[in-house]
Amino acid sequence: MQLQYLIFDASDDGEGTGSWEAVASVPPDELSTVMVEVRAVEAAAQSDAPGPRGALDDGGAWDLDVQTLPDGDERVSVTLTLTGPWAWGEDLIGRLSAP
Numbered sequence: 001m002q003l004q005y006l007i008f009d010a011s012d013d014g015e016g017t018g019s020w021e022a023v024a025s026v027p028p029d030e031l032s033t034v035m036v037e038v039r040a041v042e043a044a045a046q047s048d049a050p051g052p053r054g055a056l057d058d059g060g061a062w063d064l065d066v067q068t069l070p071d072g073d074e075r076v077s078v079t080l081t082l083t084g085p086w087a088w089g090e091d092l093i094g095r096l097s098a099p
Helices: 028-047 086-097
Strands: 008-012 017-026 063-070 076-085
Touching: 008 086, 017 028, 017 086, 028 063, 028 076, 028 086, 076 086
Parallel strands: none
Antiparallel strands: 008 017, 017 076, 063 076
């Protein structure tokens, strides 16, 4: 699946851990399409997981957080944040973002 709504910005902590964040602001009638992409990212991350999912501070190898909030009167904002080993995340996001 090629992502249409979720475009990720990456940051590296310099110690081998990365964070990838995507924000999509859409009309409510497009929310279900964005959530299909969110589930695709989560499924891909789980299928290729570098270890247990959970907060990195608690011993997890990777984690994913999704926030959905109103964005004005006529939009919904979806924020997806993925954290984990840098090489793993870059490969994962690269595969999902490739045309």
